[in-house]
Amino acid sequence: MAEPQSNAPTRADAGAPTSGVNHVRTRLTADFTVIANALAQRRGSAVTIGVAAYISSLPDGTPVSIAALCEHFTEGEILISRALRELESAGYLERRRERGPGGTIRTRTYFYDVPRGGDSPTPPSPRRSRPKVPRETPAARTAPHTPEPEAAADTSPTPPSLAEADERAVTILTSLRILDPRLILSHRDVAELAPAVSEWLAAGVGPAQITRALTTRLPDRLLTRPARILAFRLSEPPLPVPTPAAPPSTPPVLPWRTCDGCDRAFRSTNNSHCRDCRTASGEDLRAAC
Numbered sequence: 001m002a003e004p005q006s007n008a009p010t011r012a013d014a015g016a017p018t019s020g021v022n023h024v025r026t027r028l029t030a031d032f033t034v035i036a037n038a039l040a041q042r043r044g045s046a047v048t049i050g051v052a053a054y055i056s057s058l059p060d061g062t063p064v065s066i067a068a069l070c071e072h073f074t075e076g077e078i079l080i081s082r083a084l085r086e087l088e089s090a091g092y093l094e095r096r097r098e099r100g101p102g103g104t105i106r107t108r109t110y111f112y113d114v115p116r117g118g119d120s121p122t123p124p125s126p127r128r129s130r131p132k133v134p135r136e137t138p139a140a141r142t143a144p145h146t147p148e149p150e151a152a153a154d155t156s157p158t159p160p161s162l163a164e165a166d167e168r169a170v171t172i173l174t175s176l177r178i179l180d181p182r183l184i185l186s187h188r189d190v191a192e193l194a195p196a197v198s199e200w201l202a203a204g205v206g207p208a209q210i211t212r213a214l215t216t217r218l219p220d221r222l223l224t225r226p227a228r229i230l231a232f233r234l235s236e237p238p239l240p241v242p243t244p245a246a247p248p249s250t251p252p253v254l255p256w257r258t259c260d261g262c263d264r265a266f267r268s269t270n271n272s273h274c275r276d277c278r279t280a281s282g283e284d285l286r287a288a289c
Contacts, residue, residue, distance in 0.1 A: 033056050035052075039115075047073075051087065056111065066084070069084075077222075088186065088188075091116040093110070094110040094116070169197035169201065173190045182226060183215070193234060196235070257272070259272070261274070
């Protein structure tokens with residue numbers, strides 16, 4: 001005979017939750033990434049968390065531009081760029097413009113496991129244990145005191161402040177998205193581009209000319225950040241301001257005269273007869289001879 005089979009569900013393990021997710025843990029020894037719960041459980045867009053987890057798993061030096069991320073994910077440029085801006089505003093992502101060898105300016109991307117000044121607090125630095133000070137001896141009291149070397153000064157570039165930027169330059173940069181919705185700039189991008197726009201304004205270039213120079217003939221598909229394209233265009237010398245052309249000189253107005261022959265009014269400098277009378281009397285022919 002066949003063994004009896006039961007259709008009753010299996011009994012849950014003692015202590016297991018009655019609802020929700022039950023984890024089946026597997027100890028991984030290679031090919032895994034540690035992500036903080038503050039990032040994995042962050043409220044908001046799932047695309048943002050997915051992009052953050054993907055960037056965290058990549059080795060150093062891997063491109064993480066919008067074009068590179070679009071090749072990996074099925075989402076488009078708008079969602080990917082929005083996710084990068086959210087990570088940047090939350091403090092997980094930082095993009096710095098650094099000067100490399102030869103004077104070329106490049107943008108480097110830094111990704112933090114713990115956000116810097118974002119939604120989550122920055123963990124305190126580990127407390128250093130104080131070394132035990134031996135009891136003083138007469139020889140130690142007379143020993144000269146050697147000053148400790150001073151800490152090296154912080155040479156990291158200070159991010160620009162939007163509060164110190166020119167209001168006219170900020171207005172021009174933030175209004176670019178009205179003409180082209182792709183030109184959406186973050187607060188950091190506006191603060192970095194505002195000094196160059198101020199130089200153009202100081203050179204006499206009007207806001208309309210600056211807007212036209214930054215928005216015309218853009219590529220159909222932006223493969224890089226809009227701020228990089230705008231920075232390249234602003235790095236060129238300011239557009240020359242055309243000098244207004246002098247108004248054309250008006251010809252002198254001849255006075256009115258009355259013809260001695262037919263009493264017709266005509267304009268002339270010194271003639272006493274009109275053209276018809278001069279032609280009939282032959283004055284023009286004698287003058288030509």
